[in-house]
Amino acid sequence: MRIKVNVNGADCSREVEPRLLLIHFLRDDLGLTGSHWGCDTSNCGACVVWLDERPVKSCTVLAVMADGRRIRTVEGLARDGDLDPVQVGFARCHGLQCGFCTPGMMLTARWLLDHDPDPPPAAIREALSGQVCRCTGYENIVRAVRWAAQHPAVEPQRPDGEAR
Amino acid sequence: MQVPAYVEYERASSVGHALTLLARYGPTARVLAGGHSLIPMMKLRLAQPETLIDIGGLAELAFVTRSDGELRIGALTTHAQLLESPAVAGQFAILQDAERVIADPVVRLWGTVGGSVCQADPSEDLSAAFAALRATMVIASAEGTRTVPVRDFFAGPYETVVGTGELLTEIKVTAGNSRGSAYEKVGRRAGDWPIAAAGVALSLDGDRTTIGEAGIGLTAVGAPRFCAEPAEDFLRGKLATEENLVRAGQIAAEHCRPISDQRGPADFKRHLSGELTMRALRRAVRRALGDGPGPERTGPARRGGP
Numbered sequence: 001m002r003i004k005v006n007v008n009g010a011d012c013s014r015e016v017e018p019r020l021l022l023i024h025f026l027r028d029d030l031g032l033t034g035s036h037w038g039c040d041t042s043n044c045g046a047c048v049v050w051l052d053e054r055p056v057k058s059c060t061v062l063a064v065m066a067d068g069r070r071i072r073t074v075e076g077l078a079r080d081g082d083l084d085p086v087q088v089g090f091a092r093c094h095g096l097q098c099g100f101c102t103p104g105m106m107l108t109a110r111w112l113l114d115h116d117p118d119p120p121p122a123a124i125r126e127a128l129s130g131q132v133c134r135c136t137g138y139e140n141i142v143r144a145v146r147w148a149a150q151h152p153a154v155e156p157q158r159p160d161g162e163a164r
Numbered sequence: 165m166q167v168p169a170y171v172e173y174e175r176a177s178s179v180g181h182a183l184t185l186l187a188r189y190g191p192t193a194r195v196l197a198g199g200h201s202l203i204p205m206m207k208l209r210l211a212q213p214e215t216l217i218d219i220g221g222l223a224e225l226a227f228v229t230r231s232d233g234e235l236r237i238g239a240l241t242t243h244a245q246l247l248e249s250p251a252v253a254g255q256f257a258i259l260q261d262a263e264r265v266i267a268d269p270v271v272r273l274w275g276t277v278g279g280s281v282c283q284a285d286p287s288e289d290l291s292a293a294f295a296a297l298r299a300t301m302v303i304a305s306a307e308g309t310r311t312v313p314v315r316d317f318f319a320g321p322y323e324t325v326v327g328t329g330e331l332l333t334e335i336k337v338t339a340g341n342s343r344g345s346a347y348e349k350v351g352r353r354a355g356d357w358p359i360a361a362a363g364v365a366l367s368l369d370g371d372r373t374t375i376g377e378a379g380i381g382l383t384a385v386g387a388p389r390f391c392a393e394p395a396e397d398f399l400r401g402k403l404a405t406e407e408n409l410v411r412a413g414q415i416a417a418e419h420c421r422p423i424s425d426q427r428g429p430a431d432f433k434r435h436l437s438g439e440l441t442m443r444a445l446r447r448a449v450r451r452a453l454g455d456g457p458g459p460e461r462t463g464p465a466r467r468g469g470p
Contacts, residue, residue: 001173017170018171018216019168021167021203024167040166040207041166041204042200042204045270048270054274055270056270057270057271057274060204060274061199061203062168062173062196062216064218065196065199065220108270127269129269129354129355130267130354130355
């Protein structure tokens with residue numbers, strides 16, 4: 001079946017099998033390997049992307065369910081070359097070690113901040129409670145999201161870390 | 165790598181179209197809503213439909229309304245929409261209590277109320293909550309609409325009375341069944357199924373000291389039809405005293421039939437069923453008396469994890 005989706009602002013159309021999972025469509029058909037394929041059981045959250053305006057565990061939806069919708073992956077988190085404050089926060093606060101959970105964490109964090117710009121640590125932990133990190137113990141992830149809340153795009157950063 | 169087996173896909177454009185497709189494809193078709201129960205089952209080959217009929221785009225089935233003392237929940241309402249709806253505040257707080265501890269916030273954005281109850285998992289939270297509320301299930305087919313009490317909706321594990329060519333469209337709850345309600349769950353970690361959980365919806369009669377009707381729902385512990393009828397019978401017409409609430413919890417514990425598994429031994433689950441029933445009863449009575457929402461939950465479901 002042919003599907004049309006808008007991924008990170010670009011329209012694309014592909015022929016897919018109905019049983020193809022969205023995570024495999026993104027990684028294998030589109031080459032967007034920033035979204036990670038983790039537990040395959042909707043427990044770990046490494047595969048979280050946005051479908052329209054909501055984060056979703058992309059191992060638990062079919063690519064055909066995304067037909068006609070917008071998809072946002074970690075590759076689409078930066079805007080015009082400026083890192084999202086969430087990305088800067090993860091870098092500054094050491095919100096990652098191995099990085100496997102990071103794309104999913106950041107996409108859910110962005111969604112949280114869009115709905116609750118100044119969330120207390122408990123709200124951050126609740127929002128991320130369906131996503132697993134085995135490195136950080138979560139402390140620095142919570143700090144990273146707090147940093148992003150305190151710096152809402154006031155300090156655009158180049159991916160190389162140089163302030164503009 | 166877990167991927168579903170080969171399957172055909174049809175997208176419904178209206179409820180009528182969905183019913184036409186369901187009639188055309190018959191028993192080899194399954195309804196796809198949020199997919200958060202069905203797709204994991206398909207990965208494990210526990211479900212192997214030949215055709216998926218995607219109703220995910222039917223906005224007409226996503227609603228929560230309350231009028232004339234009746235709460236109506238469209239089958240395609242997501243868990244997040246139900247949790248956030250002002251229509252379930254107050255008398256239907258049991259649904260907010262339950263939704264707060266169903267899966268995790270990202271899954272709740274996509275998983276649907278109708279999909280969850282139609283999955284009929286023996287550990288499903290809303291099944292117990294709706295059993296406590298004595299909800300009515302509205303089932304549509306090409307021939308028209310029929311209603312089924314929720315306690316007659318489940319035909320067994322992973323099986324409901326929704327037949328070939330039929331679609332659950334709506335769940336209705338009458339406010340009279342619930343002047344105060346609450347849901348208590350203990351799980352191993354955030355997002356997990358319950359070890360045990362209990363829901364209560366009750367009304368207080370006249371002088372507000374006597375229990376009129378009490379609904380007690382249990383899940384994950386092998387209670388037939390997700391409810392504890394002997395405990396409900398015991399409470400009817402009794403004073404809402406601590407002694408009676410404790411006794412009802414004991415009766416509920418005796419009534420359930422838990423099995424030992426990775427979530428704990430059967431005797432522990434039985435104890436937990438009684439304790440959670442008591443806690444839910446106390447909280448529901450407090451809410452019925454208007455003494456505020458009761459203490460916020462502090463159970464293990466919210467400990468651990470991030």
